[in-house]
Amino acid sequence: MDRCGHEQWKSNEEPLNFFGGIIADPMGFGKTLTMISLVAMDKEREELSNVNIDETEAHKPDVTATLVIIPPPLIGSWEEQLSDHVVEGQLVYRRHHGKNRIAGIQDLASVNIVLTTYHTVSADWKPGPGLAHSPIFAVRWKRLILDEAHFIRNGNSRMARAVCDLEAISRWAVTGTPIQNRLGDLASLLKFIRPYPYTDPKKFDADVSQPWKSGKDEEAVNRLKRLSACLLLRRPKGAIDLPARRDLQRPVCFSQEERETYERIRQQTTISIDEASGTDTARSRSLIYVNVLQRIESLRLFCNLGLHYRSKLSKPSSASTEPEQWSAKAQRMFSLQRQINLILCTQCSSALGLTDTFFDDASNHPESAQFTSCLQFTCSDCVSRRHQSGKAVTCGCKPPCPVAPVSTSAVDLEEVEDVVCPSGPPAFLSLPSKIEALLEDLKEAPGDVKWQVSIFYQNHLIRLIVTVN
Template sequence: MSTLPGDASETLSGKRPADAKIDEAAEEATMNTEDDFEEEDASALVATFQGTIVGIRYYKGTAHAGEYVSLVREPDNPYDANAIRVDNMAGDKVGHLKRQQAAILAPWMDRAGEHALSVEGTIPHQGNSFNMPVTVELITHAPEKELAAHAQQLEQQLKKSVGRKFQYRSALRTAGNNSTKAATGPTVESQEMMNWAARQAEELDQLFEQQSAQQLANLPAVSTPSQLQTTLLEYQQTGLGWLVRQDTQPKLPFYEKRKEQGRQVWHCSISNSSQAEEPKPFRGGMLCDEMGLGKTLQMISLILAAPPATATAPQCTLIVCPVSVMANWEQQIGMHVEEGALSVGIYQGPSRGNLLPQIKSGAINVLLVSYNTLASDYTKVFGKPNGKGPATKKRKVNSIFDQEMHRVVLDEAHTIRSTKTRVFHACSQLDARSRWALTGSPIINRCDDVHALLHFLRVQPLGDKKIFQRAISVPIQRGDDAGLACLRVAMSHVALRRSKATANVQLTEKTVQLNRVSFEGSEAHKEVYDALFGTVKMAFQAVLQDGENAVLGQYSHIFTKLMRLRQACCSAKLVPMEHRERAILIWKELQQRDLSKQLTAKEGLKLLEKLKGAFSELAELPECAVCLTEMEESQCVILKTCSHVFCDQCIAKVLSANPNCPLCRKGFQKSDMIKKSDASKAASTEGEEKDGDDKIPIDDDSIAKSPKIQALLATIKSMEPDSKGVIFSQFTSFLTLIGQALEEAGHTFVRLDGSMSAAKRSDAVRDFSSDEDNSPRFFLASLHAAGTGINLTRGTHACMMDVWWNAAIEEQAMDRIHRIGQTKPVTVHRFVMKDSLEERIVELQEAKSLQSKGALQKLKPEEQRRSRLRDLKGLLMIED
């Protein structure tokens, strides 16, 4: 393998330029910008209207039974100021809505602002030569948290203005509830809906496996490429055959030629519509094999097995992936491919544009780029995406988006699942002959996640969001099995997924041990934890007196405080010293109160506000989420309204243009902008004013090793002398403490976290995987940075030092060790503090096992809020 970095001065030597460092924290922050965090609107059906299309004999456009039609206002129509035109999917005029019906709908279609309604239509059955029926739906769109109340309000207004002329649907049912009282009281989901949701979860689990036999039938015979030095397993060889077929044979699965009214048309079975022009076929698909089955190896095999047909065709396969996965692609190509068979380019660093001529000339076979770099280039060329049509260049510069690729591959493709992000728009803008998405999780939160992938793959017509929603996501939301059936058909044409059971893969034995660690003997750690837990619980109980909605309004603040509690479970040192002191002092004050006098709701809210300092995330200087640069303390500006932090220059620009927090969208004023240095001085002064006798000696020197670190060292002593281990934590500051303890105990280690460049990550994995006597014994890994995409099978012990809300995240990390290529039994040690929040998180993980499977029908917006409230009560040990 030869590697070309993004620097013209480099040759095929594999060296990287010194300035090509990519920080994963910056990559994550790519999506932490104003355009990426715009809240997704949800929709609710307010009412249906049985209408009639007239005048159809005067127009050439036709509409079929089941076809979606557009209703377009014609305020300038010379015959009727209320005219509403009906167009078919191809944009041809079909007719007009009957005059009397248009008079009812027109005022609602003309409304603007928060009372606006969108109007959609479907042809229920064919009519005659003069008119045809149409089912009109009035739909409201609003942020999820406001949707139920907004829909209810509009429904009431419709009833007053048009009475019985509409057939009403409960607005809240389609927004996810069966009761119109759900906006003000608890939601009780009917047993029927619960059973249907459970059925969907089961459907999703079986969706791919039921189809795999059919998908893999009659595959072309494909030989293992001669340049591949690894013998493919049977299911991988079969998968290669499917990949080659999808990559080389254009597909139009949802269209057929037919004649209508004497002309040849293409009829779509998804939208029940016809069009004169031939749709564009797609090449490619989704490889969704379960993690650990070798999606990377199968894709490398495809690159070798299906090269460009001619020397003049585009030569390059572009692989877009998280920066943490780039090193794995390099290593896998080097491990499995004959030396010199593929030249690999690394598109990163300020000189990356110098690679463009080599890509065009065919000198590079495989080009690696991170999602962050691609999104950055998109912004430079096209500016901020507006979602209102094709992107147009803002700058006349040559870029990666001008290069025609042989194929483009998205690894960890669920990264683009939100269609409002720059990452999604950047990937969609790439030009390639075939397009691939690799992911073990095509559906993360909802079925709309799949739409983003279908759009990227250019699968017509489901790449169109409106058609996807009307054919799939809306029926699924309403409990209609037709939506799930449509999704099943669609995925059978574009996706392949095998589980380990389906692939008949026998992995080595894996044992998971839950180690409950006691605070006993660690007074300082217990004191800090108790103070943090006690104050949050008391504040929560107080605010709860104002009702559940009051608590949900403080959800983000409470969630932040729970994160600090989880850090305290790891080590009290993770909580900054002044914050420990403040929390303990507040807790002492609360304990001295008359316990018969419960805090009022107002006092609870005030306490939450006061605790912001104790739970601030500013223990370490962050990067600005707008410009992605690390800030000095003098540059940090805190927004009082939400406690988010930005550099002074960026937030000043936001203030002048659109004064909403780029992360949470809360409005703010100039008076809400507080310098970090001023906040630190105020906190310091407040601490000095306290009685010296109240101060608790809890500086770092006085705090011994945390119970968890002591338990880890004890576990290491019980490991086999020649074994290696991987130690995971989501907190990089905890990894630092662990590293110090390992050094003191004489253990060697390497580390991988989000602050490291791709080259250093690659070096760390290579050193740990070595069998040399002096190779490091332990691998310290950030759960996020190393949770996916890398191979750590040299280790046989995985130490999970803290728990994550979603057990699937931890399981992904375990799969870095327990996967194909592992030849020894694997032991996983999960460290959990006894009688703490962590134990209850583990219980919550088990209770949420149905959802963690990725059910298509997850809880609706209002149900999610109620579920969160129940979870919070359980975590804080508050009885209903």
Template sequence: MLVVQAGWVPGAGLALWAEGLEDLTGVLDGEPATLTMKLPGTTRGPVPPAELATTRAVKLRTYDVPALLVADGDALATLASADDAGGDEWLAGPSLRYLGVLAGFAFDLARRGRMLPQLVNEGGTPAARWRPVITGADAATYRDFAAGMPPVVRATGAGLARTLRDALNVLVDAAARTLMPERLLLGHRPGPKAPLPDRWISALTADDPALPGAKAEDVRDLGAALGDWMRAANEANGPVRVSFRLSEPPPGEDDWGLEFALQSAEDPNLYLRADEVWAGARFPGMPPRPDETLLAGLGRAVRLFPLLHAGLAEAEPTTMTLDTGEAHDFLRQAAPLLQAAGFGVLLPKWAGRKGVGLKLTTRSKGKSSGKALASSGFGLEEIVGFRLDLVIGDGVVSAEELAELARLKVPLVRVRGQWVELDDRQLKAALKAVGRRREGELTAGEVLQQVVDGGEEDLPLVEVDADGMLGDLISGQAAERLAPISTPPGFQGTLRPYQERGLSWLHFLARIGLGGILADDMGLGKTAQTISLLVQERADATPEPTLLICPMSLVSNWEKEVARFAPQIRTYVHHGASRNKEGIETADLVITTYGTAVRDLAILKAGKWERIVCDEAQAIKNSGTRQAQAVRAIPARTRIALTGTPVENHLAELWSIMDFCNPGLLGPAKRFRKRFQEPIEVRQDELAAEALKRATGPFVLRRLKTDKSIISDLPEKNEMKVWCTLTPEQATLYQAVVEDMMATIENSEGIERRGNVLAAMTKLKQVCNHPAHLLKDGSKLPARSGKLARLEELAAEIVEDGDKALVFTQYAEWGTLLQPYLAAHLDRPVLWLHGGLAKARRDALVEEFQTSDEPMLFLLSLKAAGTGLNLTAANHVVHFDRWWNPAVEDQATDRAYRIGQSRDVQVRKFICTGTLEEKIDAMIERKKALASSVVGTGEGWITDLGTDQLRELFELDLAGVR
């Protein structure tokens, strides 16, 4: 598999490259080119990212690199799916993922109207382009993108500022044209001799933005006016903006209302009607003279909506009235322009939605083919009657009514009391559908596939009305409607009511041959529900064995839980040097790891499996990885994915897990990306989100710990940050490390610089922990660390109250120093679990902690104990030093916050004030979405910051010293 990197070449656009670029021909679109770039490498050539850490003599060197140049118009679509693996062919590298996130930001700017149309010079020819307006919170995001840009993105030498500005300009322009594919003004397209403003407006949504042959003086005059508009927008797009709300006419009338208002640009819920503004009302952040702001904004809006002149005849304008034709013009033409110029626009909920769709109605017929499951009363081969109806708004329309609407050619109509927009494409698709088969019989499986397919692009499936078990399945209510299966005889425990419903759902899907995703929140008992399924089906029959694949850290947990709940289930762990085929052939349940599944694929493929269960199924979220491909290649009658996070970052992960559970059901990844991923992630398309929920709902069961209707006896989780001050010794060491490491960083480049930055971070975090952690001199621990002093106080309180606590650290060497010190200080047991322990010793520590009545601390290495352990004896969790990844911290916290926990869990995250710990925490809190997508799961992103930015990040604020 090729790892595809990306850069941005101002004036040329997106460039893609990988070692073995010729293998991407036909996979990625682009024109072949050769670029001169500065990349890390040796005298032999550039070094692939995966080999940088193991290659010697790597420096930043200049190379001629074969690349694919992606046209500006295609860059957005390419980057919108940049974080999705390209199957067996390619995998997105960090630089390509970065630009993919930037593309999402560009689309978000366009969707929110944070852009303006401009006239620009492109190679001596004027062109109509959209440009972003970056103010307020968007400016902070823009700075984050500048700080986080991987050096390879600007490897052509254009510099950070120019590269980012040019990339965002191109992506916003492409996003605007995607969001506004319709012409801004109706009528004939202006010809080459038409006035330049008319040609310019037309070119804003045309495939070709160029305006050749324009007179120089016309270009100068229009360009100057548009430049003034951009400058005014940057000035006007402050904390408050003018807003317009379009209201439908009352029943039987034709007068639409257009309300003027002032609205907070940062909090749209802060909204004042114009009449309230004139009456003197205010909200926080308003300018000194809001009435002047309102009038000035309305004056600017007239240029985009000339009819607004009629509403400004009064000295204190508040509203204006539109007829239906004018309202449609506002919806189609003025509203997009006003939004693009930074005005607020509030439209009816139906605005922008497809007016015509399909409604699928099915009714059980009471007869089934021989394959139907009589015992359950439902099977995928059951015959049902179906009918397809055309829907406009919320009502079904007949073929005659549709023909009349098409004849009238009215784009905005009221159908049975509801207003809808109709366009020619939808009407043509609907008229064509009238002639197709609209009723008859289908199997339940065929109906389910139609629901997943979701109709056509111009004629989507908008409603499904199915009765019986098929209706419950499609609506995602099967788990609630199925008769709960009580705790099976032979299961050594008692299932909670919601777990019994989960068992009935899993059993039902298995009987009809479908796979599912059990996505219950962590700690709700996915393991127990799965084991109860194995017990239940063995009470019905003697099926083939089940193959369970999980991370290595969970193998012992599964083995113990099966022995606890179902000792009659013959279990074989297929892992390690002693694994053999004989063990597989005699077991009811075979437990293996993802790594072993890859190595022993041929053996596992030869087995005859009732089902495959993937625990922590996010391990197969990337469909292009070897382990995801291996797991999908093992045949089984049904499949189950267990995960508390079916979507961690992108919808492509959901496709990958769903494709494991029900191969081919959601179609190929490319179609899924076009139909769901791009509309939802890039355009926040609500209809696409509803369609995806309808398509996947039958196969996903998700319950949350916070839902009291699911589990009312799980206590609260209280999270807090504990601010610690540095001692003078720590502060002196901290400043010395900053000065020493910054000098080293400034004199290095390429992979050497990245290594130096990571080394600096490690040293600074060690200083924040304790001077002895950095110095490694075996010196005493007391009274030298603000963090340790706070932990001593907290630990004493915890054991004095008779409680237990988990203390997580990412550094094993620090845990080794801390364990004996805390044990002596508290005169209580302090257990220490790290990656160097044998499995038997790990199990013994967990058993001691869970069963002992004595108050104690359990010190744990984050990597060794962040997942797979049940430690509900603790009701306190301390993150002593942090990996700055909320998902990792939550996983670790959930060792204590899960079923079996009877007390509130107190979670404390230690942070040293004035240090990089506080500054990085603030960065992540300010922009969590960007952090999760760009920052990733570790600290490597910081190595790409500039030297000045690193100095600012590392610099010590002396207010944090006690």
């Protein structure tokens, strides 16, 4: 300890060589192209593969391929970038995903890039001697690249442990948000890229997290800045000349019939809100709040679907909160709540972001998240910790409200079922005004302009457009 109470340490052994880092550029800077350029640049270069390496890696054969780990929806994007920006035949790439899996090490002989997913790596991983059963764990890769690397921020998850067990000469973590909810998010990325001594998250906790928690803010921030300057690249937005963003709002007017129907739904919503403001108990407020959520969802659906919308909400939902009935409706209520409000865990205050739900996989969590009938959410990590300590998840109400498991995966976040789109809509029903306006804009756009349309109720809208047209 020095005179200020700071821990001092030294080692007579030279640290292991470290290659890689964290690319944390904002969206739009071309992080994917940066990584593709890196692979292309040193395709023929000899690596210092035997200089001061970890002894646990020495027995694994080296391959010259780069393993890229990405969320499933981004596989097509990577393949498109490789096709558009690399001279044909110069970089050979293939998938290790679904039915297109690598059978053995021999399949990597002529490949430069292997694209796989976090979930595939997690599924292939067997802790201990079984690691060699999967080809991706049986070799030492030339390079590992994690796209959307913040998905391993929970270092205790199976996904994070699997990814960190892969061996490579260099490691790159690519994410625009290296810290999402807590400083420990960065510790998980450091564990992956392996800069000594921060291969152990406890060292990061002692050097950065604990000073921050103990009120030594300036000391913690300065240490984090010094560490980030060595390991993390995040260029300011002014570093490249990006076109200015333009937000164009397109006003859309309802038809007379659409306006009348919308007003009826809006009046029902107003009545539900008035009822909620006049109740006293938390449980009663939560029950009415659930109905308000459904009414607001009805308004949103009607704006998209117009007269094709058929609501099942003419009567309020049952106010019963018996455990069996809450278990049946908890997922639906959680989905509605997530679409309207930011979801926060009542235990750790971490926010459930859109990317978390889009790429989440229930198999990655030992416990399911839980949601109470008074609309309190507990994340899967906190549920697991409470169960390990012998504590149940409760809301704090007296008596406790019913609680049920919910999935945070986009696969399980239900699309609202209050829509009845007939297989053959009546002839007098045309497209909703909002969809007509969108299609007009798409038809008038120049042929070389790319469009990305983001919609909530994708299945209903696509089915509607196909049947009407």
